[in-house]
Amino acid sequence: MMKVSVNREKCQGHNRCYMICPQVYKVDADTYAYIEEEDVPEALRDQVRRGAEVCPEKAITLIE
Amino acid sequence: MTSDVVDPAKEEAVYKAAAVASEFNLMAADFPEREFEMYRILRQHMPIARQTDGGGVLGNGTGRGWFFSRYEDVVFAFEHPEIFSSATGLPFIPQAVDPPDHTEYRKIMNPWFAQAVLTPLEPLLKELANDLLDKMLEKGEFDFVKEFSEPFPTIIFCKLMGFPLEDVPQMMRWKDLFIHGMRAGKAKELGIATDEAGRLDPAAWREVMTKTTQEVYAYFSKMIEERRRNPGDDLVTKLVQAKYAGERPLRDDELLQTLHLFMLGGLDTVTSSLGLIMVFLATHPEKRKEFIELMDDSSRVATAVEELVRFTAIVSPGRTVTRDFNYRGLQLRKGDFVILSTPSACRDERVFQNPDEVIFDRHPNPHVAFVVGPHRCLGMQLARRELRIALQEIHRRMPDYALKPGEKAGVYGGGVKGVDYLPLVVAKG
Numbered sequence A: 001m002m003k004v005s006v007n008r009e010k011c012q013g014h015n016r017c018y019m020i021c022p023q024v025y026k027v028d029a030d031t032y033a034y035i036e037e038e039d040v041p042e043a044l045r046d047q048v049r050r051g052a053e054v055c056p057e058k059a060i061t062l063i064e
Numbered sequence B: 001m002t003s004d005v006v007d008p009a010k011e012e013a014v015y016k017a018a019a020v021a022s023e024f025n026l027m028a029a030d031f032p033e034r035e036f037e038m039y040r041i042l043r044q045h046m047p048i049a050r051q052t053d054g055g056g057v058l059g060n061g062t063g064r065g066w067f068f069s070r071y072e073d074v075v076f077a078f079e080h081p082e083i084f085s086s087a088t089g090l091p092f093i094p095q096a097v098d099p100p101d102h103t104e105y106r107k108i109m110n111p112w113f114a115q116a117v118l119t120p121l122e123p124l125l126k127e128l129a130n131d132l133l134d135k136m137l138e139k140g141e142f143d144f145v146k147e148f149s150e151p152f153p154t155i156i157f158c159k160l161m162g163f164p165l166e167d168v169p170q171m172m173r174w175k176d177l178f179i180h181g182m183r184a185g186k187a188k189e190l191g192i193a194t195d196e197a198g199r200l201d202p203a204a205w206r207e208v209m210t211k212t213t214q215e216v217y218a219y220f221s222k223m224i225e226e227r228r229r230n231p232g233d234d235l236v237t238k239l240v241q242a243k244y245a246g247e248r249p250l251r252d253d254e255l256l257q258t259l260h261l262f263m264l265g266g267l268d269t270v271t272s273s274l275g276l277i278m279v280f281l282a283t284h285p286e287k288r289k290e291f292i293e294l295m296d297d298s299s300r301v302a303t304a305v306e307e308l309v310r311f312t313a314i315v316s317p318g319r320t321v322t323r324d325f326n327y328r329g330l331q332l333r334k335g336d337f338v339i340l341s342t343p344s345a346c347r348d349e350r351v352f353q354n355p356d357e358v359i360f361d362r363h364p365n366p367h368v369a370f371v372v373g374p375h376r377c378l379g380m381q382l383a384r385r386e387l388r389i390a391l392q393e394i395h396r397r398m399p400d401y402a403l404k405p406g407e408k409a410g411v412y413g414g415g416v417k418g419v420d421y422l423p424l425v426v427a428k429g
């Protein structure tokens, strides 16, 4: 199963990941991204990967 | 194959790059026509180009500088504020402040521009867009800048700040003086003295800046006093109630510098971005049709707006080098001035395929039009909403339009580029 994490040190709160996959990438009141459930459901894999690929800070890590 | 085979075409290209670098001037009148060709040449042959006058932004004799045009170099600089400092001495919070102070200011301000705060504003943005469209569409032809792209962000700004809406024209004039006062072509129109050749008189310009700053500060001070007495749910109230590092209220000079930057950062950028996007859509009807077909799909329209923001990236922020630093073999010196071109980085063929094409579903699109690193645009979520809603409502109400025959859009270059005249004619529907 694919796992996803956000490096909160690197994240600058662009919310690009959230715009692509809000089911997995959540954003807090300070605009930074976080993950509630690191295991990515099969059906959302592509969307989660696309979210990671647009992050301009390269703050998202996927482990497959 | 040996490396000493000389390719004449390549030789010529290198000379061309040297020529481009030597006369490179963001403020030149013909800059917009040659802009992307020059960036491409610099990216390929002189990715960090030596400058003597800050790319024309700073004026002659301001010393050693460099123009960064490649994505990876621009990103490196944005992400290393300890080497590439924003502390240019300008009175702007948080834009001209470095970490760690910068981090404290952003901690205060980030929550005001979060998704959860901005989503509820969407109906208001939609209504404001339609009010302007009602008026604009009474005419068959109009200057889109005057009728829409200038007033739209300004009205939103005044609403968010809690400023009376009758102050919108005043706000636009102040913004114009600050941002366009140094552009020779516009200075005259704004009443700033120019010489016979239409060149700006620096002394007159400084005088106008000082006077305008005093006026704007007086206006902001009055608003600050009013909110201290009479708190509301606007950003001025939030600022006067904010606690720096959770400890002390912001001083008056901090409040003024912040409000000033919100005004400069929030008004003209959206005007420029929306204006340049409309220039593109007005002159590319097939792309406009494509946009109209996808604009009601919330996910596709978000991706499309991001692509338009990449394509029309407007800002080339400056940084000052804090210490002697060897970057990829190039010796940067303490005090060097560096221009980080987001318009060029956003077209870097090393990162974006077919960078000069608008591809609405482009993926991935890690563009840097709002920069990266600690100074990433505070207002980006607001800007995205303003642009999306404006484009949706405009194209719902006027799907068919074109540049007025025989006229040209007034596109200009600079540290923040834009368009100050966009004559459109709407097809009778």
Ligand code: HEM
Pocket (backbone or CB within 6 Å): B086, B094, B095, B096, B106, B261, B262, B265, B266, B267, B269, B270, B273, B314, B315, B317, B318, B342, B369, B370, B371, B374, B375, B376, B377, B378, B379, B380, B382, B383
């Ligand atoms: C399409 C519209 C916009 C674009 C392209 C844009 C672009 C940028 C860029 C490139 C920067 C970085 C400057 C630097 O690093 O020196 C920036 C910073 C900033 N922007 Fe925007 N902006 C836009 C809209 C807005 C709006 C609507 C606001 C609303 C208040 C805003 C507020 C700010 C602020 C406060 C900063 C300073 C952030 C900091 O230094 O920490 N911007 N913007």
Ligand code: SF4
Pocket (backbone or CB within 6 Å): A006, A010, A011, A012, A013, A014, A015, A016, A017, A018, A025, A031, A032, A033, A054, A055, A056, A057, A058, A059, A060
């Ligand atoms: S796109 Fe990257 S920087 Fe932006 S919120 Fe997501 S993780 Fe953070």
